[in-house]
Amino acid sequence: MDMIASSVEESVMKTCWRMGLPLLLLACHVAPAAAVNLVQGQQLYNLHCAACHGPRGEGVMPEAPKFRLGERLEQPDMMLLQSVRSGKKSMPPFFGILKDAQILDVLAYVRTLR
Ligand code: HEC
Numbered sequence: 001m002d003m004i005a006s007s008v009e010e011s012v013m014k015t016c017w018r019m020g021l022p023l024l025l026l027a028c029h030v031a032p033a034a035a036v037n038l039v040q041g042q043q044l045y046n047l048h049c050a051a052c053h054g055p056r057g058e059g060v061m062p063e064a065p066k067f068r069l070g071e072r073l074e075q076p077d078m079m080l081l082q083s084v085r086s087g088k089k090s091m092p093p094f095f096g097i098l099k100d101a102q103i104l105d106v107l108a109y110v111r112t113l114r
Contacts, residue, residue, distance in 0.1 A: 018076075041109030044102055048094065049110075057113030063090060067113045077107050 046055065054060045057067030065071035072080070084103050087093035094103060 036108040037105045038109050038112065040102070041105035041107070044098065044106045045109050048098065049106065052091070053110075057110065061090070067110045070114050073111060073114065077104060080107050 045053075050060075052059075052061040052064040053067055054064075057069075059066035059068075059071075067073060081100060081103050083091070084098075084107075085093060085095045085100070098106070
């Protein structure tokens with residue numbers, strides 16, 4: 001649990017280095033402040049994401065990435081957060097439905113499905 005949380009935090013910090021200032025300020029402000037909560041991440045995933053991405057990340061909807069196989073997960077959390085916030089193709093936007101911290105919890109859980 002601690003190892004997962006610290007590797008997420010590490011990848012967030014790496015991302016912050018690489019990204020532009022506005023996103024950097026936002027990301028560094030939001031993310032490392034709160035430790036990730038995998039239990040909440042799992043609950044939210046099952047509620048909001050599993051219908052398309054599959055309960056085990058196997059991908060139910062044909063175009064949905066299979067997280068189990070690590071698809072799309074080579075991207076840093078801040079990129080994935082942006083996609084989930086704004087939606088992508090047939091994925092609806094979750095802005096206003098989930099808070100950034102909640103999406104980061106879900107993404108941390110998603111990374112455990114590999
Ligand atoms: C209605 C079906 C649907 C739901 C619900 C859904 N997704 Fe997706 N998701 C997709 C599809 C389809 C794509 C691929 C979009 C594309 O072709 O780039 C995708 C892509 C993604 C990606 C990769 C984005 C990228 O930049 O490559 C992530 C991460 C993701 N979804 C996470 C989530 C999370 C987290 C939730 C729940 C909060 C969720 N999805 C809910 C259908 C869905």
